Amino acid sequence: MEYRKIGNTEIELSIFGLGCWSFGGGEYWGMEHDQKIIDQVVSHAVDLGVNYFDTAEVYNEGRSESSLGLALKNVQREKVIVGTKIAPSNCYSGQITKHCEASLSKLNTDYIDIYMLHWPIHAHSIRHFTHDQNLIDNPPSQDETIEELLKLQSAGKIRHIGVSNHSTRRLTSFSADTSIVINQLPYNLLSRAVEYEVLPYCKSRGIGVIGYSSLMQGILADVYPDIMSIPDMLKRTRHFDNNGNTKSRHGEHGFEKEVTESLNAIRKIAKENEISMADLSLKWAVANDAISSSLVGVRNVKRLEANIKAINESIDSNIINALSQVTDTLKEKLGHYLDYYEGAINDRT
Numbered sequence: 001m002e003y004r005k006i007g008n009t010e011i012e013l014s015i016f017g018l019g020c021w022s023f024g025g026g027e028y029w030g031m032e033h034d035q036k037i038i039d040q041v042v043s044h045a046v047d048l049g050v051n052y053f054d055t056a057e058v059y060n061e062g063r064s065e066s067s068l069g070l071a072l073k074n075v076q077r078e079k080v081i082v083g084t085k086i087a088p089s090n091c092y093s094g095q096i097t098k099h100c101e102a103s104l105s106k107l108n109t110d111y112i113d114i115y116m117l118h119w120p121i122h123a124h125s126i127r128h129f130t131h132d133q134n135l136i137d138n139p140p141s142q143d144e145t146i147e148e149l150l151k152l153q154s155a156g157k158i159r160h161i162g163v164s165n166h167s168t169r170r171l172t173s174f175s176a177d178t179s180i181v182i183n184q185l186p187y188n189l190l191s192r193a194v195e196y197e198v199l200p201y202c203k204s205r206g207i208g209v210i211g212y213s214s215l216m217q218g219i220l221a222d223v224y225p226d227i228m229s230i231p232d233m234l235k236r237t238r239h240f241d242n243n244g245n246t247k248s249r250h251g252e253h254g255f256e257k258e259v260t261e262s263l264n265a266i267r268k269i270a271k272e273n274e275i276s277m278a279d280l281s282l283k284w285a286v287a288n289d290a291i292s293s294s295l296v297g298v299r300n301v302k303r304l305e306a307n308i309k310a311i312n313e314s315i316d317s318n319i320i321n322a323l324s325q326v327t328d329t330l331k332e333k334l335g336h337y338l339d340y341y342e343g344a345i346n347d348r349t
Contacts, residue, residue: 017050038071086115091145122139208292261326
């Protein structure tokens with residue numbers, strides 16, 4: 001397993017990070033919760049060299065954190081790096097400590113390695129986490145949020161402060177003495193907006209980048225033969241036409257022609273090189289050395305082993321370049337907007 005160091009910190013993340021959003025099950029994932037399987041996946045992941053585990057307080061209404069916490073009882077705490085996130089609607093003075101302590105309790109740990117702001121702090125971002133209009137109209141202060149996070153850091157409850165879904169403009173809004181060590185961003189063959197500005201910015205300043213949605217929830221794993229067979233829940237992003245999809249809110253016509261062409265081209269390259277589309281997509285994601293760790297969600301040990309094998313095996317740079325070339329047009333169409341669930345004018349990042 002390859003590990004990548006984050007800036008001037010002591011953190012070294014495995015390039016394969018275990019995304020734990022599905023832990024705890026639920027309707028969104030269409031699966032029942034089986035803690036025994038989660039325990040096996042987490043323990044085996046550590047045995048195979050995975051050290052980063054990612055969750056958030058809102059994932060499955062807290063069940064993700066609780067499930068990961070139970071699984072971590074079976075491994076040595078010092079062997080793993082745990083990242084979780086606080087919703088912007090919970091970043092009011094006095095509330096942050098309360099929510100951090102709740103996460104600590106669920107995770108069964110005395111400290112959180114990387115504690116992240118899940119989305120930038122502003123009214124439009126907050127309305128996706130709460131229906132309380134008073135909170136939406138009166139967002140927390142970013143400065144007060146950082147001040148309280150620094151107190152938690154001084155108390156040893158969190159080791160490092162990170163963010164998620166933050167554009168370059170949002171990153172530069174933090175004061176110069178605020179040490180942001182991680183920015184978690186969407187990154188896959190069909191979602192490359194981070195390459196325009198924020199990825200180079202983070203790299204130049206020693207901010208690690210954790211890429212999420214590496215397989216775009218199965219779309220890049222060749223689970224669906226064509227875009228018509230992709231469930232509406234997975235077609236909520238700007239890639240797809242908003243019309244007729246009650247799950248979507250971005251209000252745009254999407255770029256389904258370019259998505260189809262990209263998927264067909266990726267599938268062709270995979271076949272020519274006798275590599276599965278999923279393995280190829282994962283290899284491409286970690287080939288970019290600006291990505292510190294790429295998150296992958298798995299449901300069983302067999303899939304875990306297959307994904308780690310794919311990431312650990314080298315691949316010819318010509319194949320990586322070819323994959324980038326066949327998805328360049330889609331990248332250009334989608335533009336530099338990082339929020340794939342909102343229309344370009346409402347980008348929350």
